[in-house]
Amino acid sequence: MAMRVGIDLVSVDSVRESIREHGDRYLKRIYTEGELSDCHTPQGIVAERLAARFAAKEATLKVLRPVDEGIPWRTIEVVRQGAGWVEVELSGRAADLAAEGGLSDFALSISHEADYASAIVIAELDLRDQRSDPMMSS
Amino acid sequence: MNEDIRQIIAAHGRLSVDVAGLAPDADLYHAGMTSHASVNVMLALEDHFDIEFPDRMLKRSVFESISAIERALTELRTETPVS
Numbered sequence: 428m429a430m431r432v433g434i435d436l437v438s439v440d441s442v443r444e445s446i447r448e449h450g451d452r453y454l455k456r457i458y459t460e461g462e463l464s465d466c467h468t469p470q471g472i473v474a475e476r477l478a479a480r481f482a483a484k485e486a487t488l489k490v491l492r493p494v495d496e497g498i499p500w501r502t503i504e505v506v507r508q509g510a511g512w513v514e515v516e517l518s519g520r521a522a523d524l525a526a527e528g529g530l531s532d533f534a535l536s537i538s539h540e541a542d543y544a545s546a547i548v549i550a551e552l553d554l555r556d557q558r559s560d561p562m563m564s565s
Numbered sequence: 566m567n568e569d570i571r572q573i574i575a576a577h578g579r580l581s582v583d584v585a586g587l588a589p590d591a592d593l594y595h596a597g598m599t600s601h602a603s604v605n606v607m608l609a610l611e612d613h614f615d616i617e618f619p620d621r622m623l624k625r626s627v628f629e630s631i632s633a634i635e636r637a638l639t640e641l642r643t644e645t646p647v648s
Contacts, residue, residue: 435600437599437600437601438579438599438601438602441579441599441601441602441605442601444577444605445601445604445605445608448605448608448609449605449608449609449612452608453604453608456604456608457604478601481600481601481604485600485601493624495624495625495626496621496624497619497620497621497622497623497624497627498623498624499620499623500623
């Protein structure tokens, strides 16, 4: 069984800058409603949590490996499970790209401190199911 | 337009080098711009030029150099002329 892995590191201060300067336009462009809900506390939005989710989206893109193609950030969603761990769910073009590339069973882990957030994504790669593989399309 | 782009990159790109010294086709990611910083650059460009980058342009190559950004802005402004 082959695997593919992606990792990313995000500056929390860069996320704070985005919130401060672009507000809702930034938040609604990048994150789903569920993600924003998970990052809200009674004290307001938590930039560290947003940064971890952005890192997860970028780490997922490193697994998907799009070739000069725009993938909307909201099609890669971090979903918080009841017990506190997180999973990544794909939709739209991101999901199509995973299917075309023979990628499945995505696993995600995120972490953050005051200054940086990181994420790592691992997916199973089925080399027999790469629909975009020119060797398979003849 | 080129100078406006440089100012926006200087303010939001978090580069590790002086933007003024960068060639138009210099790779901004090699100069220290992160993926998230490129989002801030994108949003600042949208504010400044009153445009919106469509999903098809949300890719690394569009923001990889001053020249690439200039080409994308020219394309967008041609598609949606200011009334």
